[in-house]
Amino acid sequence: MEHTKGFQELTNVDDALRIFLNAVGELRIKSEVTLPQKALGRYLSADVIARRYLPSIDVSIMDGYAVRSEDIQNASRERPVNLTVSGESRLGSVCPLKVLSGQAVAVATGSMVPAGADSIAIVEQTTALTGDKVAINAPTNKGQSISKKGEDISPGQIALPKGRRLRPEDIGVLKALGVSAVRVARKQRVAIISTGTELANSPSKSDPAKVVDTNRPILSAMTQSLDAEPVDLGIVKDNAARISAALKTGMQTADLVLVTAGSSVGRRDLVPRCIEALGKPGILVHGIAMRPAMPTGLAVIKGKPIVSLPGFPVSAIIAFRVFVRPLIAKLSGLPEALDPTAKAVLKERISAGQGLRTFVRVAVRSEQGRLVAEPLKVQRSSVLTSMINANGIVTVPETRSGYDAGEEVGVSLIGEISSIRS
Amino acid sequence: MEHTKGFQELTNVDDALRIFLNAVGELRIKSEVTLPQKALGRYLSADVIARRYLPSIDVSIMDGYAVRSEDIQNASRERPVNLTVSGESRLGSVCPLKVLSGQAVAVATGSMVPAGADSIAIVEQTTALTGDKVAINAPTNKGQSISKKGEDISPGQIALPKGRRLRPEDIGVLKALGVSAVRVARKQRVAIISTGTELANSPSKSDPAKVVDTNRPILSAMTQSLDAEPVDLGIVKDNAARISAALKTGMQTADLVLVTAGSSVGRRDLVPRCIEALGKPGILVHGIAMRPAMPTGLAVIKGKPIVSLPGFPVSAIIAFRVFVRPLIAKLSGLPEALDPTAKAVLKERISAGQGLRTFVRVAVRSEQGRLVAEPLKVQRSSVLTSMINANGIVTVPETRSGYDAGEEVGVSLIGEISSIRS
Numbered sequence: 001m002e003h004t005k006g007f008q009e010l011t012n013v014d015d016a017l018r019i020f021l022n023a024v025g026e027l028r029i030k031s032e033v034t035l036p037q038k039a040l041g042r043y044l045s046a047d048v049i050a051r052r053y054l055p056s057i058d059v060s061i062m063d064g065y066a067v068r069s070e071d072i073q074n075a076s077r078e079r080p081v082n083l084t085v086s087g088e089s090r091l092g093s094v095c096p097l098k099v100l101s102g103q104a105v106a107v108a109t110g111s112m113v114p115a116g117a118d119s120i121a122i123v124e125q126t127t128a129l130t131g132d133k134v135a136i137n138a139p140t141n142k143g144q145s146i147s148k149k150g151e152d153i154s155p156g157q158i159a160l161p162k163g164r165r166l167r168p169e170d171i172g173v174l175k176a177l178g179v180s181a182v183r184v185a186r187k188q189r190v191a192i193i194s195t196g197t198e199l200a201n202s203p204s205k206s207d208p209a210k211v212v213d214t215n216r217p218i219l220s221a222m223t224q225s226l227d228a229e230p231v232d233l234g235i236v237k238d239n240a241a242r243i244s245a246a247l248k249t250g251m252q253t254a255d256l257v258l259v260t261a262g263s264s265v266g267r268r269d270l271v272p273r274c275i276e277a278l279g280k281p282g283i284l285v286h287g288i289a290m291r292p293a294m295p296t297g298l299a300v301i302k303g304k305p306i307v308s309l310p311g312f313p314v315s316a317i318i319a320f321r322v323f324v325r326p327l328i329a330k331l332s333g334l335p336e337a338l339d340p341t342a343k344a345v346l347k348e349r350i351s352a353g354q355g356l357r358t359f360v361r362v363a364v365r366s367e368q369g370r371l372v373a374e375p376l377k378v379q380r381s382s383v384l385t386s387m388i389n390a391n392g393i394v395t396v397p398e399t400r401s402g403y404d405a406g407e408e409v410g411v412s413l414i415g416e417i418s419s420i421r422s
Numbered sequence: 423m424e425h426t427k428g429f430q431e432l433t434n435v436d437d438a439l440r441i442f443l444n445a446v447g448e449l450r451i452k453s454e455v456t457l458p459q460k461a462l463g464r465y466l467s468a469d470v471i472a473r474r475y476l477p478s479i480d481v482s483i484m485d486g487y488a489v490r491s492e493d494i495q496n497a498s499r500e501r502p503v504n505l506t507v508s509g510e511s512r513l514g515s516v517c518p519l520k521v522l523s524g525q526a527v528a529v530a531t532g533s534m535v536p537a538g539a540d541s542i543a544i545v546e547q548t549t550a551l552t553g554d555k556v557a558i559n560a561p562t563n564k565g566q567s568i569s570k571k572g573e574d575i576s577p578g579q580i581a582l583p584k585g586r587r588l589r590p591e592d593i594g595v596l597k598a599l600g601v602s603a604v605r606v607a608r609k610q611r612v613a614i615i616s617t618g619t620e621l622a623n624s625p626s627k628s629d630p631a632k633v634v635d636t637n638r639p640i641l642s643a644m645t646q647s648l649d650a651e652p653v654d655l656g657i658v659k660d661n662a663a664r665i666s667a668a669l670k671t672g673m674q675t676a677d678l679v680l681v682t683a684g685s686s687v688g689r690r691d692l693v694p695r696c697i698e699a700l701g702k703p704g705i706l707v708h709g710i711a712m713r714p715a716m717p718t719g720l721a722v723i724k725g726k727p728i729v730s731l732p733g734f735p736v737s738a739i740i741a742f743r744v745f746v747r748p749l750i751a752k753l754s755g756l757p758e759a760l761d762p763t764a765k766a767v768l769k770e771r772i773s774a775g776q777g778l779r780t781f782v783r784v785a786v787r788s789e790q791g792r793l794v795a796e797p798l799k800v801q802r803s804s805v806l807t808s809m810i811n812a813n814g815i816v817t818v819p820e821t822r823s824g825y826d827a828g829e830e831v832g833v834s835l836i837g838e839i840s841s842i843r844s
Contacts, residue, residue, distance in 0.1 A: 006546060040643045054806075056630045061734075061804050063688050091660065092620035094631045108690050109733065110620040110683075112631045123688065124428060147804050160810065167837055168643035169809045172636030172735060176806065178625040198514035198532040203600040208478045209516045209534045214594030221462045221590030238513065261532075266485050266545065268530050311531065312483070313594060337838050340762030382483050382569050384476070384598065387591045388582065415589055416759050 006265045007287030010294065012398065013357045016285040017323060020298040021330050023284055024305050029333035030186040036174035039166050041227060042184035043334050048160040053150040054176050058113040060089070062145040065104040065126060065134055066117035069144075072136045080127065080135035089114055104134055113146050120145035153177065163334045165227075185332040187229040190324075191250030192219050193259040195271060196311060197237045214384060215260040215309070215316050222320055226328050226337075238262060243274045251278070251304045255331055258324065261311025264295035271308045275299045283308075289398060290357045292381035293319035305331075314381035318359050318393075339412040344373035344392070350403045352396035361390035364411055373411050391415030428687045429709030432716065434820065435779045438707040439745060442720040443752050445706055446727050451755035452608040458596035461588050463649060464606035465756050470582040475572040476598050480535040482511070484567040487526040487548060487556055488539035491566070494558045502549065502557035511536055526556055535568050542567035575599065585756045587649075607754040609651040612746075613672030614641050615681040617665055617693060618733060621657045636806060637682040637731070637738050644742055648750050648759075660684060665696045673700070673726045677753055680746065683733025686717035693730045697721045705730075711820060712779045714803035715741035727753075736803035740781050740815075761834040766795035766814070772825045774818035783812035786833055795833050813837030 011019075031045035060066065067083060075081040083104040089095035089111040097105050099116035107113065107120060119140035127135040153159050159173055160166070166184075174182055192215075200210035213235055220230035231254045236246045243262070250257035262271040265287070276282045279301040286297040286308075292315040297308035307324055309316040329336035344364050352358035362373040373394060378386045392411035396402060403409050433441075453467035482488065489505060497503040505526040511517035511533040519527050521538035529535065529542060541562035549557040575581050581595055582588070588606075596604055614637075622632035635657055642652035653676045658668045665684070672679035684693040687709070697719065698704045705721040708730075712718075714737040719730035729746055731738040751758035766786050774780035784795040795816060800808040814833035818824060825831050 037639060037642070040646060052625060055633065056625060059633065061802075063690060091618065092622075092629075092632050094629075110618055110633055147802075152805050152807050159807075165838060168640050168647060169735070169739060169806060171643045172640035173806060173810060175624065175639045176634045176636050178634075180624075196513065196532055200514075202597065202602075203474060203478060207514075207516075210514050211477065211481065211532055212598040212600075214598050217459060217597045218590050218594035220459070221593045224462060225590060268485060313591070317591060340835050340839075341764065342762065343765055380483075380569075382481075383574050384591060384595060385574050385581075388595055413762050416587060417762075 007294065010287050010289040011285045013288060013290050013322060016288050016298060017326060019284050020300070020305070020323065021326065023281060023300040024327065024330060025303065031183050032186045033181045033183055036171050036179060036182055039174070039182050039184060040168065040171060042166055043227060043332060044160055044162050044164045044166065044183070045185045045333065046183045047158045047162045048174065048177070048179060048182065050153045050155055050157045050159045050177055052155060052177060054153040055147050055149060055151065058149050059147045060107040060111050060113055060120050060145060061109060061147050062120050062122045063108050064120045064122040064145070065136070066099055066107045066113050067104045067119060067121050067136065067140060068099060068101060068117060069119045069140045069142050071101060072121065073139045075136045075139050077137045080137045082129065082133050082135050085132045085134050104136070118142045165337065185334060187227060188256065188328050188331050189229050189231050189254040190223045190328070191231045191233050191254035191257040192216050192223070193233045193246045193250060193257065194235045195238060195243055195259060195262045196235065199235045201235065214313050215311070218313060218317060219258055219260070219320060222317070226325060228328050238268060238270060240270050240274055243270055244277065247274060247278060247306065251301065251306075256304065256324075256327060257306045258309060258320070259306065260309045260316050263297055263308040263310050272297050275301065275306055275308060289355055290318075290322070290359070291353045292359065293322070294356075296323065298323060310381070312381040313384045314361075314387050317387060339414065341410050341412055342371055342392075343408050344371035344411045346403055346405055346407050346409055347372055347374040349405050350375050350394060350396060352400060352402045354401055355398055357398050358396040360394045360396060361386050362392045362394050362411060363390060364392040364413065364417055366417060371411075371417070373409065391417060429716065432709050432711040433707045435710060435712050435744060438710050438720060439748060441706050442722070442727070442745065443748065445703060445722040446749065446752060447725070449753060449755070453605050454608045455603045455605055458593050458601060458604055461596070461604050461606060462590065462593060464588055465649060465754060466582055466584050466586050466588065466605070467607040467755065468605050469580045469584045470596065470599070470601060470604065472575045472577055472579045472581045472599055474577060474599060476575040477569050477571060477573065480571050481569045482529040482533050482535055482542050482567060483531060483569050484542050484544045485530050486542045486544040486567065487558070488521055488529045488535050489526045489541060489543050489558065489562060490521060490523060490539060491541045491562045491564050493523060494543065495561050497558045497561050499559045502559045504551065504555050504557050507554045507556050526558070540564045587759065607756060609649060610678065610750050610753050611651050611653050611676040612645045612750070613653045613655050613676035613679040614638050614645070615655045615668045615672060615679065616657045617660060617681060617684045618657070619659045623657065636735050637733070640735060640739060641680055641682070641742060644739070648747060650750050660690060660692060662692050662696055665692055666699065669696060669700060669728065673723065673728075678726065678749060679728045680731060680742075681728065682731045682738050685719055685730040685732050694719050697723065697728055697730060711777055712740075712744070712781070713775045714781065715744070716778075718745065720745060732803070734803040735806045736783075736809050739809060761836065763832050763834055764793050764814075765830050766793035766833045768816075768825055768827055768829050768831055769794055769796040771827045772797050772816060772818060774822060774824045776823055777820055779820050780818040782816045782818060783808050784814045784816050784833060785812060786814040786835065786839055788839060793833075793839070795831065813839060
């Protein structure tokens, strides 16, 4: 018998997400401006269009001589071609010289290629002669060892596309293009509420029956990882009036509201009815065909999304990954970042709930050059260390009853696969 | 002919790294203390040992009744066993009741399991009767629906191991264990110097022959990504006295020094001789069998590592990944974080330099459910956009001349593989 936790009917995960995101509707993306050097990890809310050439002039990418290739097309070590060195292109300065037939100009890596030259004879293929002469020992092709003006980026090009999460090299591009302010998605404000009369913020010897609330710190950190901003609304006792008040505060101060525990259909599960009482359209999906996190509720009240997450930490984490992450992406108008995934060979069979999408915590490691995934023994969603000891999650689709030992499966990597260096 | 950029002899990448890291020697790891809520992404510099039980008492993980399983071993829906409800275990309070034979105590998810009980009869399998009676409609197994004291973590256990980069769920564990201060690796201070008379901090119309220095912003951001702290020492002109002074400043103010450009063996390459003049043992490796970044130099002066990186941005990025990342890991006493890797099918042949470890930029995307990697057309290391347009790097070993189209290869993922959500 599949345990459905008292739900009469379960909604498929994909349907649930679609219904929810559709109800959130189209939003005007809020953006803000920041400095390039503060933009690492932020999401671009608009294309960065180049307004200049990179490089801004033709630049030599080798030390040598700027030459006209036609002058030296028959040059060889046996029959070098002698050219007259008319000067030097100084690093960082515009070179006023023009290379005429029979002439060469000395260049360094990074210096401007003077007018008239079409290629660089690299210093290793030349011999300096007395006076102002140089012997060229090999021919060049047109364009050889020159980085042409605009080769990297030209005006009008999209240098970095909207939605991109900025990487280190992107910061370099922004600097190179002279972008002094970059428009990024404003961080979504995520209100986080924990419900439960048993909860406390820290353990206490004198009060051993209190349970430390781990959900708020975890969800806050997950929110930060998505470049969003947690708004901690604290612990609320299992009391309808207090829960309702906290939800209202969340709706007023944040872009979306997360509330953990009390999410199911029992007598003590106050959160769903508190959400329903707040307005329309209310709870759109309640009870989802997944394990863990079946008693998740997805609601929209007056355009503000509210996610009612189960209280067990592993369930809350999984529900966050499945529903809150794409929600934040949509609210930001951005593509959803996917976890890095890898293929790994299962060490043991995974059994999954029939008709449920099942998320199985695994430990991934490298064995003889291939990745293997070992399902953790403890899969109870109340056991937080089962998440700590995992660095991957295998998703078993609704249509399968599991995966066999030896099968190669996709794994979402949630932690580092480390190698110890001696 | 393989172009060796004037080096007489090239050192294999693995040998170069081993020689370098060995010369850095054993270090006393510097650590610092921070708050759990500020520790996301930091590296633990010591094991976190649990000093308490998690959970701290036996806790019910379901709503129902705490019972003695022997009392109800024959219970069924047809022949329920009636028990006397002696009271309720209130959420967050120590339950003073003891369950005697024939008795039950009402419990909620998260409440303490009273003494005497060994399992929870879930509410769905009970029927409340008049008075203080409850009918139990199914037997329980010992331990059923109870999270035992210490099930998650017990005192003396390593809750989080040294070297771990802290994830959101880890912050929850720290809070649950009452850890108020967490010892993490002090951020390594990384001095960053760019050399080049042609360099400027931003583009200027009036000075078009100046080249914007992208290496400092990029290497600063890469340093930050590794949870280390960049110390920007600015641009230095191609002048031995100035370069030497900047290197000395770096050695005094930072744990390691990065210096870009002027790293090769030409007349204008001043950096290697400036490093050599600073002290012993000096440059250990110069000229590495890799592409790009062949003219990388690895030095240790009086115990301080100095990395001389090529000036082209792509070369500097690759050399940072190959040498600086493991160096920072070693200086921090931590395992090196590996990139997430994926298997992808090559769309086109990759040609590699014989005897060189070759790093090829690729664009990875998902096609019909499998990952494919397309080598970027532009692989010149002077072209920064070739790095921007890549989200993966394929490493071709020294022993191979390339990979064929259709081969499945390992890809280090350096950017997100995004899916656009409609």
